[in-house]
Amino acid sequence: MRFAPRTRKIALIAHIVAMSAWIGIDLALGVLVLTAVSTGNPVAYQAAHLIGVWPMLIASLLTLATGILLGLGTGYGLIRYWWVAVKLAVNVLMSALLYFSLRPGLYTAADYGRRLAAGDTAAQPPEQLLYPIFVAPALLLFAVVLAVVKPWGRLSRRGDPAQARRNLGRRRPV
Numbered sequence: 001m002r003f004a005p006r007t008r009k010i011a012l013i014a015h016i017v018a019m020s021a022w023i024g025i026d027l028a029l030g031v032l033v034l035t036a037v038s039t040g041n042p043v044a045y046q047a048a049h050l051i052g053v054w055p056m057l058i059a060s061l062l063t064l065a066t067g068i069l070l071g072l073g074t075g076y077g078l079i080r081y082w083w084v085a086v087k088l089a090v091n092v093l094m095s096a097l098l099y100f101s102l103r104p105g106l107y108t109a110a111d112y113g114r115r116l117a118a119g120d121t122a123a124q125p126p127e128q129l130l131y132p133i134f135v136a137p138a139l140l141l142f143a144v145v146l147a148v149v150k151p152w153g154r155l156s157r158r159g160d161p162a163q164a165r166r167n168l169g170r171r172r173p174v
Contacts (some may be wrong), residue, residue: 003073011073015066022059023140025051030133036109037129045113048129049106057103060095067091082152087143094139102132 003011029052036044067088071078079085108126115123 001073002075008070008074011066011069015063015070018059018062018066019140019144022056022063023137023144025056025059026133026136026140029056030137033109033129033133036113037125040116040125042113042116045109045116045126049110049113052106053098053103057095057098060091060098064088064091064095079155081150081154083146083150085155086152087146090139090143094136097132105129105132 029048032044032048032051035041036048068078070076071084071088076084078088105126105128109129112123112126
């Protein structure tokens with residue numbers, strides 16, 4: 001299945017917008033977490049939870065969906081080129097980590113912020129909030145670089161239907 005040029009452009013714009021939203025939300029989360037950790041501001045802990053869970057997960061899933069759509073509708077495919085396969089793996093991994101790792105951590109941070117705001121001085125600050133705010137932007141930047149540079153070439157020519165069609169009319173040496 002190949003997209004018409006206009007459809008491909010629309011899908012590409014949707015992918016870029018979703019990816020940009022994901023990067024923006026991730027950077028905003030980083031600012032909130034740094035503010036929370038450095039100042040102990042309970043509102044920053046609670047706000048980090050609000051923007052860091054569902055908006056970022058939705059942006060990551062939209063990026064994944066539009067990326068799959070582009071892979072299926074263009075000549076790049078989903079697992080035809082290394083850079084596309086790596087981007088797909090990074091997106092799936094990061095979306096899973098968002099849901100299974102970051103989400104519980106941000107729920108804990110929001111609870112800590114509520115306890116701080118209520119005056120609970122015995123509350124313990126959540127651990128490992130800084131790690132995701134440095135790793136996630138680095139992985140997202142890596143995905144952007146892959147999309148622009150397109151390194152490493154094809155995964156394999158064997159079993160490629162497009163290559164088989166091109167070879168149909170060619171004679172093999174005896």
